[in-house]
Amino acid sequence: MAAREIAWKPRSENVLMGKRISRIDGVEKASGHAKYAADINTEGTLYARLLTCKLPHAKVAKLDVEPARKIPGVHAVHVFRDVGAEAHWDGTLIAAVAAERPEIAQDAIRAIEVKYESLPHFVDDDNLEAAIEAGRAKDPRTNEKGNVAEALANAATVHKGYYGIEAITHMCMETHGSHCDWKDDGTLDVHLSTQNVTGTAGQYAGPLGLEESNVSITCEYIGGGFGSKFRIDEWGLACAQLSKEAGRPVRLMLDRATELKSAGNRPSAFAEITVAADADGNIVAWDSHHWGTSGVKGNTVSSSLPYIFDGCENRNRKATGISCNADDARAWRAPNHPQQCALTCTALDDLAAKIGMNSLDLFMKNLDKAPEKLRDVYAGEMKVGAKLIDWQEQWHPHGQGGGDGPIKRGLGMALHTWGGRPNNSAVLLKVHPDGTVSSNQGTQDLGTGTRTVIAIVLAETFGIPLSSVKVVVGHNSDPACGGSGGSTTVGGVSGPNRRAALEALWKIFDLVAAKYEVDAATLSAKDEKIWSGGEEVCTWKQAASLVGVMPLEVLNDAGKQDDGLTDTGVGGVQMADVSVDTETGVVRMNKFVAVQDCGTIIDLKTAESQVEGAVIMGIAFALSEERIMDDHTGRFINADLENYKLPRIGDVGEIVVEMYQPDSEYNRGVVGLGEPPVISPGAAISNAVANAIGVRVPVLPMTPKRVLDALKGGQA
Amino acid sequence: MRHPEEQTRSGPGFSRRDFLKGSSAAVAATALATAPAETEAATAANVTSSQAANVTLYVNGQEHTLKIEPRVTLLDALRNDLNLTGCKEVCDTTTCGACTVLLDGKATYACSRLAIECQGKEVRTVESLRDGDQVDEVITGFVEHDGMQCGFCTPGFVMATRAFLDQNPKATLDDIKSGLGGNICRCGTYDGVAKCAMELAKGGDR
Numbered sequence: 004m005a006a007r008e009i010a011w012k013p014r015s016e017n018v019l020m021g022k023r024i025s026r027i028d029g030v031e032k033a034s035g036h037a038k039y040a041a042d043i044n045t046e047g048t049l050y051a052r053l054l055t056c057k058l059p060h061a062k063v064a065k066l067d068v069e070p071a072r073k074i075p076g077v078h079a080v081h082v083f084r085d086v087g088a089e090a091h092w093d094g095t096l097i098a099a100v101a102a103e104r105p106e107i108a109q110d111a112i113r114a115i116e117v118k119y120e121s122l123p124h125f126v127d128d129d130n131l132e133a134a135i136e137a138g139r140a141k142d143p144r145t146n147e148k149g150n151v152a153e154a155l156a157n158a159a160t161v162h163k164g165y166y167g168i169e170a171i172t173h174m175c176m177e178t179h180g181s182h183c184d185w186k187d188d189g190t191l192d193v194h195l196s197t198q199n200v201t202g203t204a205g206q207y208a209g210p211l212g213l214e215e216s217n218v219s220i221t222c223e224y225i226g227g228g229f230g231s232k233f234r235i236d237e238w239g240l241a242c243a244q245l246s247k248e249a250g251r252p253v254r255l256m257l258d259r260a261t262e263l264k265s266a267g268n269r270p271s272a273f274a275e276i277t278v279a280a281d282a283d284g285n286i287v288a289w290d291s292h293h294w295g296t297s298g299v300k301g302n303t304v305s306s307s308l309p310y311i312f313d314g315c316e317n318r319n320r321k322a323t324g325i326s327c328n329a330d331d332a333r334a335w336r337a338p339n340h341p342q343q344c345a346l347t348c349t350a351l352d353d354l355a356a357k358i359g360m361n362s363l364d365l366f367m368k369n370l371d372k373a374p375e376k377l378r379d380v381y382a383g384e385m386k387v388g389a390k391l392i393d394w395q396e397q398w399h400p401h402g403q404g405g406g407d408g409p410i411k412r413g414l415g416m417a418l419h420t421w422g423g424r425p426n427n428s429a430v431l432l433k434v435h436p437d438g439t440v441s442s443n444q445g446t447q448d449l450g451t452g453t454r455t456v457i458a459i460v461l462a463e464t465f466g467i468p469l470s471s472v473k474v475v476v477g478h479n480s481d482p483a484c485g486g487s488g489g490s491t492t493v494g495g496v497s498g499p500n501r502r503a504a505l506e507a508l509w510k511i512f513d514l515v516a517a518k519y520e521v522d523a524a525t526l527s528a529k530d531e532k533i534w535s536g537g538e539e540v541c542t543w544k545q546a547a548s549l550v551g552v553m554p555l556e557v558l559n560d561a562g563k564q565d566d567g568l569t570d571t572g573v574g575g576v577q578m579a580d581v582s583v584d585t586e587t588g589v590v591r592m593n594k595f596v597a598v599q600d601c602g603t604i605i606d607l608k609t610a611e612s613q614v615e616g617a618v619i620m621g622i623a624f625a626l627s628e629e630r631i632m633d634d635h636t637g638r639f640i641n642a643d644l645e646n647y648k649l650p651r652i653g654d655v656g657e658i659v660v661e662m663y664q665p666d667s668e669y670n671r672g673v674v675g676l677g678e679p680p681v682i683s684p685g686a687a688i689s690n691a692v693a694n695a696i697g698v699r700v701p702v703l704p705m706t707p708k709r710v711l712d713a714l715k716g717g718q719a
Numbered sequence: 720m721r722h723p724e725e726q727t728r729s730g731p732g733f734s735r736r737d738f739l740k741g742s743s744a745a746v747a748a749t750a751l752a753t754a755p756a757e758t759e760a761a762t763a764a765n766v767t768s769s770q771a772a773n774v775t776l777y778v779n780g781q782e783h784t785l786k787i788e789p790r791v792t793l794l795d796a797l798r799n800d801l802n803l804t805g806c807k808e809v810c811d812t813t814t815c816g817a818c819t820v821l822l823d824g825k826a827t828y829a830c831s832r833l834a835i836e837c838q839g840k841e842v843r844t845v846e847s848l849r850d851g852d853q854v855d856e857v858i859t860g861f862v863e864h865d866g867m868q869c870g871f872c873t874p875g876f877v878m879a880t881r882a883f884l885d886q887n888p889k890a891t892l893d894d895i896k897s898g899l900g901g902n903i904c905r906c907g908t909y910d911g912v913a914k915c916a917m918e919l920a921k922g923g924d925r
Contacts, residue, residue, distance in 0.1 A: 029862030030854055032870030033877050035805020035845035042804035050799070105799070106790055176809050176817060176871040176905050226807070226871030227905050259810055450868030450906050612865045612911065619907030644810035644903060652909040653896035 006524075007509055009502055009566045011603055012463065014669045018529070019463045021669070023608035026455040027469060028448070037224040040196040041256050043182035049078055049101040051245055051255035052108035053238070054115050055264070056090035056097055059124035059328035059637025063088050063117065068098055071111035076103040078249035080111075081241045089122070091299045092328045093638045094264025096237060101245040101253045124328040124637035128296040129167060129273045129702070134325040140294070141301050141324040149317030154288035158279035161288075162354040167273035167702035168345045168685060169629035170296065172263045173335060174647065177226020179266045180256030181239050185246040190217045193243070195235065196256075198228040199486035201445040201479050206235040211243055223477035228449050230334030231267035233486050263642040267333030268630060271295040272304045272342035273702070276350040284360050284368050286315045286351070293346060294323040301326030305339040310347035311420060314372030328637050329630075334488055336617070337421055337678035341624070341685055345703055348417035348686035353699055356401045362690060363394055363416060374420065377574040381418055384576040384598040384663050388416065391596045391659050392578045402697015409586045412593070415690025416578040419682035423601070423675035424571040425494030426485025427562030432461075432503040433554040434511065438531075438547040440465060441473040441554075442503075446484035446496055448476055450616075451677060452609035453492055459605050460497050464504035466528035467543055482560060490675025494569040497605060497673050501568055503559035514549035515540060570672035575599045577618070577683035579691040580656075585714055588707030590626055590692055592656030595684070600663040602674040607662065614660045614680040621684020623649050626704050774835050778803065779847040785834070793837050794818045794829035797844060805845035805874040809903075816902030817875040819882075820844050826882035826901070845874040848881065857881045860919055866911030872904045880916050890920040 012020070031037040056063075068080045083096040090097070098115055102108035125137045134140040155161055175196075182194040191213055197203055200222050208215035225232065242255035257266060274293035281287050289312075295303045306322035309315060335341075348366075355365035367385055370378045389395065398414045405411030430444045440461050448454055454474040461472045475481065485495055508528060515533050516523035518541075525535045531543040540546075563569070580594040599614050627648035631641045641647045685703050692710070693699045700713040774791075775784045778801060785800045797803040797820070806829050809817035818829040821843040848855035857880050860866070867873040876899070883890065883898045890898060895916045904912075 025862050026865065026867070028870075029865075029867060030849065030858060032867050033845075033858045033861040033873050034849040034854065035803075035874035035877075036849065037870055038804065039807075039871060041807065042798070044799065044802050044804070104788075104791075105795060106788060174905055176807070176815075176869065176903075224871075225869060227869045229905075256808075259812070450870065452868075608865050612868060612908065615910055616868055616907030619909065620905070643812055644814040645812055649903050649905065651900045651903060652913060653900050655907075655909055658910060 009505060009568065011501070011568065014666065017463060019459045019469070021604045021607055024455060024459055024606045026452045026609060027458050027474070028454050032224070039177050039224045039226050040181050040194040040222065041177050041226065043194040043254060045184065045252050048182065048252045048254055049103060049249055050105040050108050051099050051101045051242060051253055052105060052112045053096055053258065053261055054098040054112045054117065055261055056095045056119060057093055057638065058090065058119050058121055059093045059126060060122040061090050061119035062122060063090070063097065064120045065116065065118035066097065067116040070114040070116060071100050074107065074111045074114060076107040077111045078102060078251060079245040079253070081245050083237055083241065092264065092330050094261055094330065094642070096265065099238070099241050099245060099255065101249055126327045126329060126632040126637050127634045128170065128271050128325050128327050131294045131323060139301065139326045143321045143323045144306055145319070145321045146306060147319045151288050151290050151317045151319045154317035155277065155279050155290070158287050159282040160354065160358045161277065161279040162350065162357045163277045164350055164353050164699065165275055165701050166346045166349050168271065168342050169703065170268050170271040171624050171628050172268045172630055173227070173229040173231040173266065173333070174263065174649070175227035175229065175231065178257040178259065178262040179232060179236060179238065181235070181242050182252060182254040183243040183246040184252035185243055189213065190219065191243055192219045194221045195239065196225050196232060197222045198225065198232045198447060198449060198488055200447045200477055201483045202486050203235050204479055207240065207243055210240055220479040221477055222447050225447060225449055228487070229336050230338065230488055233488060259644065260642040263647065264639050265330050267335070268298070268330055269335035270297040270302070270304050270332045270342065272346060274346045276346065278350050278354050280354055280358055284358055284365050286312060286369050286372060288317040289315050290319045292321040292323070294325055296325045296327040296329065297332035298329045299326055300331055304342045307339070308343060308347060310343035311418060312347065312351070312369055312372040329632060329639070336620070336681045340419060340421065340678070340682040344417055344419050344682045345685040345689065349689050349699065352415065352690040352693060359400070361398060363389060363398070366416065366418065376572060377420060380574040380600055380663070381576060384574060384600065387661055387663065388576045388578045388596050388598045391661060392580055392594060394578065397580065401694050405695065409584055411583045411585055411695040412581070413583070413691045413693070413695025414578060414580055415687050415692070415694050416576065417683040417686035417690065418574065418576045419679055420572070420574055421490060421679040421682070422571050423490035423494065423573060423678065425498055425563045425569040426491035428484035428495040428499055429482035429558065429560035429562065430496070430499040430503050431482050432500065432507060432557045432559070434507050434547055434550060435554045436548050436550055436552060438467070438544040439471050439473065440467065441475065442500055443475040443481040444484050444496060445479050445481040446476050446492060447487050449487050451492055451613060452606055453496060455609060456493050456605045457496055457500050460500045461504050464501060464508060465543065467531055482558065490677040490679065493605065493675050494673045498564060498568040499559040499561070502561065503557040506559070507555055507557045510555060511546050511549065515546050518549055568672050570602045570674050573600050573674050573679050575679045575683065577687045579684070579687040581688060581691040581695060583692055583695045583710060585696060588710035590705055590710060592622060592654065594657045594659065595622070596659045596661065597680055598661045598663050599676070599680050600668050601676045602671045603669050604662060604664060605673060610662055610676055611660045613676045615658050617680035618658050618684055619650060619655050620681050622655055622688065624704055625685045625688040626650070627706065629704050775838055776834060776842055777840065778842045779844060787834060789833065789835050791834050792830055793820070793832040793834045793842070796834035797829060803844045803846055807871055807875060809872065814903070815872070816879055817872045819875040819878040819902065821878060821882055824882065824885065826879050845878050848877065855881065856919060857884065857915065860915030861911065864911040864914040866908050866915050868906035868908055872902060876902045876904065876912055880912065884916065884919050888920060890916065892917055895920070
């Protein structure tokens with residue numbers, strides 16, 4: 004036994020850490036027994052429905068909710084926007100009704116008399132000239148370094164292109180919403196679909212005049228968040244108010260259309276880019292102007308272009324935000340990065356084509372402009388990825404790989420980065436006298452496998468089976484944890500649990516040492532036994548019983564620590580193999596390779612799932628997924644799951660996930676994984692399509708129409 | 720089944736449920752022609768009005784009589800009246816499969832059926848695949864191959880897989896990729912689902 008230091012075990016000694024472990028709550032989820040906010044049906048629960056404005060910009064001219072109140076079975080009505088208030092996008096909430104049954108609530112919504120005064124709208128976010136003319140464009144932000152004009156003049160190759168990526172929504176399977184029970188004693192029990200269990204009680208207490216200690220938040224399971232579920236939102240407050248008015252519990256979940264229109268989206272980005280290289284393929288100049296919309300507020304994506312390769316010495320960039328009559332954007336997995344990657348890695352790929360260079364060689368050559376910490380990681384990951392997708396054999400110059408038939412095949416790649424620092428999380432750990440262990444914390448499981456990761460850390464530390472560990476998440480009555488956003492959760496919870504478990508284990512070692520007259524410094528825990536050197540001292544149960552009749556409790560609330568358990572900053576390289584039907588414009592995924600580092604891996608199975616799922620989400624926004632706003636009516640015309648196209652099981656091709664795990668990764672600590680692998684697919688697939696057909700499909704998603712338009716335009 | 724009404728779903732206006740409500744007399748009459756005697760409470764005369772009437776459902780081996788309006792979907796009846804919340808409402812437009820149940824053994828979107836037209840049929844929900852520690856092999860397979868993340872679409876996917884394998888015990892990967900194309904997962908868990916189905920499709924031509 005080594006000295007008492009906070010650290011992970013040496014890699015070779017792990018029994019569970021880094022192995023493929025099935026999630027401990029898998030049966031609960033798969034069998035339908037897991038309860039989400041949308042599933043809470045306590046006795047007397049009323050059902051809420053919403054009235055939304057269908058105009059993109061309007062003033063409420065008349066609103067009479069009395070006819071709704073008169074419908075038998077209606078118990079409460081809430082008005083979000085009364086006469087005189089403005090609605091700024093299609094889907095703006097006007098009123099809500101709570102009734103005995105959802106169908107009665109829907110009748111009541113129809114009975115509400117509402118009239119609007121229509122106001123001018125603008126939703127044409129890719130049209131910068133129109134936005135300027137309509138007074139919807141903000142003043143551009145600029146940032147310049149070096150001498151771009153001179154560098155362009157001296158460059159061997161200059162490429163100019165137009166690129167874009169449409170706005171998308173989060174499309175959580177479980178819509179935003181909650182079940183609220185405002186009780187007579189002034190307590191409010193909320194089952195909330197949230198990424199932020201600990202951080203939401205105050206969002207109720209302040210506006211509702213409640214004491215924060217009287218607000219109970221529960222979220223044991225959440226049906227997707229992706230960055231959109233940190234706030235309780237106006238419908239969350241409304242649910243509580245409806246419950247108060249009715250004197251009954253109320254469940255208010257958004258309908259699918261309102262979910263898409265009003266519960267968040269990822270900003271669009273369009274850009275004109277000039278990029279130049281010297282005769283050796285070194286990037287010597289970058290000049291870009293990008294625009295897009297984050298909704299009414301009219302911000303654009305971060306201006307940090309070029310992505311990753313900002314070490315380029317001569318660089319000008321300009322960003323213009325456009326105000327559109329659309330819902331305000333929210334954090335969407337890896338905010339800004341997918342757009343920046345889609346604009347940058349496509350332009351660099353076209354630059355490589357113009358030089359006549361293999362795309363991979365251009366990316367590799369310019370790694371000296373990437374963040375220093377990541378250069379070796381990228382180089383290593385590119386080699387791994389190239390081998391897995393057979394880049395050297397299969398890659399060909401753009402447009403030269405299809406033979407004479409209509410189906411063309413191509414390869415493309417992109418790379419990405421993300422921070423993933425741990426959030427500040429606390430844990431209350433108990434070692435019970437019977438040897439079982441429980442771990443409580445106010446965090447949440449978005450699908451990352453939070454419970455499983457915690458259980459692995461504890462079982463590994465105490466040398467006990469997973470079945471002896473009980474993990475509780477999802478209650479704000481437990482120790483405070485940060486929200487789950489930005490790949491911060493696994494790092495956030497694994498550090499405190501390891502620290503708390505080591506502290507408990509060392510206390511138990513001291514008890515064992517005293518009882519069995521051995522040197523505490525020699526003790527270790529493995530296989531449900533306590534060992535001294537190679538000798539068994541006692542069983543784990545015997546050791547645990549020494550804590551007395553009460554459990555041994557350890558609260559670790561130190562939050563993020565620089566003790567080597569966690570780290571921050573990852574790279575990641577992805578490569579796509581696609582086939583394009585040049586007659587129909589349909590792009591098919593053949594194979595996708597994702598090589599990803601993330602420091603110390605706790606559960607290889609859920610880590611791989613995380614990468615694979617992110618890739619599929621990326622395939623969605625690369626090929627089919629977009630918010631379609633109708634310029635004329637200003638409406639979000641595909642706000643449903645039929646016309647907002649997501650890939651299905653047969654649409655994603657073969658996905659190969661390779662976790663990049665040299666010892667240097669294991670030794671640097673845990674880094675979260677939710678964001679990084681979703682960044683590159685747009686650019687990687689776009690580059691593969693360009694490689695296949697020899698022209699750039701400039702805007703994502705590359706729908707069949709956009710592919711055919713690009714083929715007709717013929718512009719590379 | 721697709722109706723143009725499904726295109727505009729939310730808020731005031733004509734909806735699919737209105738359409739189903741209007742056509743429910745005909746639908747229910749057809750169903751009732753072969754329905755057992757115990758479902759007589761819901762007669763054709765009853766369903767021409769919007770009044771709540773007794774509807775008897777046979778779910779997971781148990782009979783339940785509910786007093787509900789004819790326009791109530793099977794999905795709402797299962798979730799709100801019987802608290803069988805394993806079937807989820809996600810799209811509510813017969814698109815995503817999160818509400819998949821077995822109706823006389825066939826995978827069915829519960830949002831696309833009125834409860835009243837399911838009388839006399841055997842309804843099985845995902846909850847029936849687990850009895851304490853006894854768990855159906857499809858659930859075990861989803862866990863083993865990690866065919867889930869947030870888990871919200873998973874029960875529907877499990878039921879679709881159960882029905883698909885019952886009907887295609889020797890399915891190939893291509894069969895699986897078309898046969899399970901009726902379910903959408905946002906987290907991206909398709910590979911785990913496919914691996915589970917492949918493992919259980921014993922004897923299939925790989």
